[in-house]
Amino acid sequence: MHTFPFAAIVGQNDMKRALTAVAIDPAIGGVLIFGDRGTGKSTAVRALAASLPTMTVYEGCRYNGDPANPAELEGCPDSQRTTRKTKVTVPVVDLPLGVTEDRVVGALDLERALATGEKVFEPGLLAKAHRGFLYIDEVNLLEDHIVDILLDVAASGVNVVEREGLSVRHPSRFVIVGSGNPEEGELRPQLLDRFGLAVDVKTPGDVPTRVEIIKRRDAFERDRQAFVDHYAKEGEKLRRKIVAARKRLPDVAVDDAILALVAEIGMALGTDGARGELTMMRTARAFAAYAGQDAVRPDDVRDAAPFALAHRLRRDPLDETGSAVRVERALEEVFGPVANVA
């Protein structure tokens, strides 16, 4: 089955930028996408994953362990069964609403237990998402205890299972992408803070854009192969750019002036904690790496700030000003009026 190409997505530049940034540097954390239904959030995540370089795994390994990283494979029952490696696309795992804890963390393999009496762990979605993306539609409607597990694993990179007489731990590092519609339920601030970046997506409100979206959709549905081929070149370019950016990332310089700038923006907005500033810095670095620069420039910080900060502002129920506006104001304070920014 063909995936809709990332390059064929019309508009939604903020979403594409944020997703690309976390693909370059997963340490930024997850992405929270606010917006209406049917704006192509899930499509974008799938498309991005499909355009990333494939990853190597042992054949049939349900934990997606990295053969190049022996520490990760320690104790993995699947990777010891074979030496044959295979390349797979970066996984995108959907976490459906109403999912049970068993399906998320994994559970006792009932089949094996009943058939052979063996106590075997059946890995869950967290294993499946390792080295890939975990996509949660309507994260604000997800039950709290599941959210707690996800955030814990996302932060530690390890899924520890202590249940049903099982004691299992396996690596589970993934980029968490959540979508939500703020009108349908508020997200807890703790949860908001754990997402690295947040973007707003809006249903396009102009006729040409909407026509273009539907046209591409139609063309894709009519002949997927031809459509994917048509965008193959652009997809390859994107892939190369991301690979190059990943390679360059550790060498991108962040000088003290940039750090001071980051701190200044954080102070101007009065964000709680250092997480926002750290994320801002990392995102700016990812942007710089993607642009092929050797060092972070002030403009990168300016670009990164709304992604990293808008969802971390303390909310004032009586202030009608949207957080995006507040970030923009603070940026103007620090950088001066918009006019002199490219």
Place this chain on the structure above:
Amino acid sequence: MPEASQPDIAGLVFAMVLGAPDAFGGVVIRGPVGPARDALLAALPAGRRLPLNAEPERVLGGIDLSATLAAGRPILQPGILADNAGPLTVPSAERLPAETAGLLSEALDGIAVGPGNAALPIPTVIALDEGEADDPPLDPRLAERLAFVLPAGQAAPLTVPALPATWRETDLPDDLRSDLAAAALRCAVLSMRNAAQVSSAARALAALAGRAKVSPAEAELAFALVAGPRAVMPAPQEEPPSPQPPPPPDDTDAENPPPPTDPGDVERPDEDRLVDAAAAMLDEGLLAGLGRLAPRSAVSGRAGQTVKGGRGRPAGVRQGLPGRAGRLALAETLTAAAPWSRVRGSQPGKVSVRASDLRIRRTKSRAATLTIICVDASGSQAFARMAEAKGAVELLLAKAYVRRDQVALVAFRKEEADVLLPPTTSLTRVKRALAALPGGGGTPLAAGIEAGLRLSLRAINEGRQPTLVVLTDGRANVPLVGQGRAQAQTDAQALAKSVARAGVASVVIDTATRASPKAAELAAAMGARYAPLRQGGAKAIVTAAEAARAR
């Protein structure tokens, strides 16, 4: 006006959803059970039914426990979704649990997987929405994915044509595309998914008419079918002059009689008088609806509900068959079976498990709701309806107590609002605070709503779901700052809008002697339910009811 007549429309819709579920998802058939609906459904080929209480394992497929136990080896059972013979009918679709609706949505997106990671086919969903006006709507995720809505009263098709396999090849001219996009914007049908359905429907309709190119008539019909039921504003006159499909028959019924008008009240003396709680009657429907008010959306686990079964935090193990009641607890099951193995004649080293040994893991999700009651204790209020307002609050409390909700009490009078009681589950404390509530003074409505909103936001941050109940006549005369009646009203409206923005579920109970537009306006700004407090004590109500029955 497209040429298609009524029965033809149903036939065309069925042809499209049966022929291309990946493009259209299915159809919602809205309206009550009856011969008209049966006739409509009879035109569909035989298929499967998805019962409301279907377990996820039955929907997606999973292990067949009884067969497995009998056979002594795991036996997988394909789910309802695995078998793609005919359409999938969902009766009472509006009451489908969020979990199941989520699974169906995934299946419609083509990303659902069954046992062994096998991809499941995309079903044609026939959702039977039997909801009345007051019932919660169809799960929004599901509703968005089902392209068409037909009223149950729609004439049944004589034949359901077959959708040509090449329907996607049909040409949709650019000018029609633009017209469709512009019309969708004007009708506030914004979802791109719905927009895609319109364009697919136009091409499918053309293909059904045996044409290679979509004509304006097909574009109109497609738009009317998909966008019509979703339109917020009436379709614009000039283009395309699409016929509105017959309105769903359920809205205009005698479900909601207009609020009773108050016949006036006995004068009562004024300020700072303590009034005893008297029983008051609230609209019974409102009380029943309170628990399910919160977020106007698909919420898994409705407010105050304690979900037992497959989801939530673990809450012990007990004997029982796995399924909705809980997931199999294997270790405990084997422990229960082990001592009997000898007696049951199983070979050494093997355990013989009977149905009676099965243990399931119970889970429990937190009933986490907070009802915040904001009482207007001002002079105008105490004067007229304080006693009944208190009675109404007591009725609310009783309901809240049944659900073990937390309750907080805010009173506003004179210059400010007081949180008389922070969130508590102690009903007696609330009652005591209420009984001692003095009345009189100005009406700082804005301050009252603000206090309620602050409590609500705190509750949300703590992961609880607040419901804000404001009892007032809506006549604010003390603003947040400054003075003046006009400013007071403006402030109250602004705060009310903040409540709506914060997405806090709310109810405004109008305590005015005569039903007043002020409280209704407040409710509108707040996005709240509006309910006038009926006149007279419980006694009067009972008498009136008896009189009505005797007639």
